[in-house]
Amino acid sequence: MAGAEKDDTNKVGIHLKISYKPQYISVMDMKVRQLNLKDDLIEKFSVKDLLEKNIDELSGGELQKIAIVDCLSKDADIYLFDEPSAYLDVEERLNLAKFLRSFAGEKEKGVFVIDHDILFIDYISDALIVFERKKDDSDDTSIVEGHASPILNVRDGMNKFLKSVGITFRREPETGRPRANKFDSVMDRGQKEKGEYYYSD
Template sequence: DKCRPNKCNFECGLICPVNRQKKECVRIIDIEDTTVKKKIASIVEDACIGCGLCAKPVGGCPFGAVSIVNVPTELSNDIINRYGRNGFRLYRMPVLKQGKVLGFIGQNGIGKTTIVQILTGKIKPNFEDFDNTYSTDSIINKFKGSEMHKYMTKLYNNELKISVKPQHVESLISFVKSKGFDYTVKEYLNLRSLNKSRLDKIIEDLELSSILESKIIFLSGGELQRLLCAITLASDADVYIFDEPTNYLDVRQRLNIAKLIRELIDNDKYIAVIEHDLSILDFISDYICILYGVPGAYGIVSHPLSTSNGINIYFDGYIPGENMRFRQSEYSITLNTSENTDIVYDTSKIQYNGGKIVYPNYELHIESGNIPREGSINIIMG
C-alpha cells in the first residue's frame, strides 16, 4: 500500500547493486487492486542479495515501503501462507490437540491473526503458490503425515463447529451500530444460540448480572471483554479459540476467565488461547507454541513446548531444540535495591473539579482534587 511508483524516481531500483549490474532484481509490475490496475515495485527474491539499500530512508524508498528480511533457509519447505508476492509469510502451523489447551506466545504482527483465520477456514493457505488455487483435498494432503492432518481433515469436511472470541472487543459495538440495533446485553444473549444452563453460571462467575439491562453501545472495554468471553464459553462447539481474552480485565477477572476456559477441557474439544499475560498463559495452557519473526514481514511457529519450558525459552530468546535464536538478548528484570531516595516535593499545580457522568444504569462520581504536574506517576486503581 505504501509503494507509489508514480510519485517517486524508482529509487529502490536505481540504488540496487544487482540492477546496476544490468540484472533484474527490483522491477515495476502491474497488479490488480480491487477494481483498478496500478503499478508496484516487485523484488525478485532469488536475485536479491539482502543488502538492504533499497529499504534505507536515504537513497532508498522514500515511502518506507520496502522491508528486507533474511528468513532462515531451513524453513523454505514449511511455508503455509503468503499475502501476495513480497508479502507477509507464515511458516508452520501450531499443533492443536484434543483435550488440551494450546497457548500462543509472541509479539503482535507476526501471524497470530492469520493462524486463527486458517484454523477457522476463513483463509485457505496458499503455500506461496500463487499460480494454483488449492482444493480442500489438496490442502488436506499438504498436512498429511503431520499432527494437524486430523484437524484440517475435519475442518474442510465441515465436521467442526468453531467458536471464536475476537481480539478487538470494540468490533461488537461497531457491528451493533452498523445494523442499527439497540440491544441490551440480555437481549443480545437471548438472540445467540448458547447453552443456557452453562450461560447462567458464566454470567455469575463473570459478574455480568449488573449489566444485563445495559445497552451494548455503552459498555466499557472490560464489560465488552467479559460479554464476548461469556458468549464463546457458552457456545456448544468443537473448537474454542480465545484471542487475547483478558485485555481490560483486572487480576481477579482474569483468573475467573482462565478458570472457565480450563472447565471447557474435554477429550473431544480443541482449545487455543492467544494471550500476552504470561502468568495467565501459564495457568491456562497445557503446552504452548512460540511465534517469532519480524512484524509485517514473516512469522514462524515453533514446535510445541511444555508451558513452563516454553515461557522460559521465550524470555531467553533462544529455542535449543531448533537451534534458533529469535531475539538478540534475553528479557531480564533488574531490581533496583538502592536504599537512597530523593526528597519528594509537593509540586501540585493541576487542579480539577468534581462532577458526575451519567450513562444508562451507571453513574460515575468524581471528587475534586489535584495532580502533580512534574515528577509523578499517577495510577488509577479499581
C-alpha cells in the same frame, strides 16, 4: 483456524465447530440480553446487571466479559480466544484462567488462547506454541510473517519465548506467581548462564 485469515497453504482442512472470541470485538447497537448467553455463564462471570445495557455502551472490561461469555455459550469443539485478558484486572485474569482450564477438562473441549500476559499464560496452559516473527532486513513493523514452533511443554515454550526477548522470570515463593527479574541482576545473569529464562525450581 477461526477462518478470520485465509490459509496461505490451502491445506488446512478442519471439520470441527469453532467458537471464536476475536481480539478486536465488534460493537453492536443491541441489548446484551439479545445475545444467546447461557444462564450459568452469566452467573459465573457476574454479568447479569449488564443484560439490559446496549452493547455499544459497555466499558472495555464489560465488553470483554460479554464476548467471553458469548464465545463459551456456543456449542463447539474448539474455543479460540484472542487476547481474552485485555481490560481485565489481575484477579479477573487469574479467575478466567482457572475457569477455562476447568471448562476444558469438564467439557472435554479444546481451548486455544493467544495472549500477551505471561502470568495468565502460565496459569492457563498445558502446552505452548511460540510464534516468532520472520527475520529480515526490513524496518516495517507491520510485517506479520513468521513461523510457529512445534507444540512445546510450558517450561520449554516459556523458555524459548523469554530467551528471544532477553527477559528472565522467577517464581515468587509466597504467591507462586512468575515475576520478571531486574535486567542484569544477579538472578537475571545466573538464570541466563544456566539457560533458564523461565524460572528455576
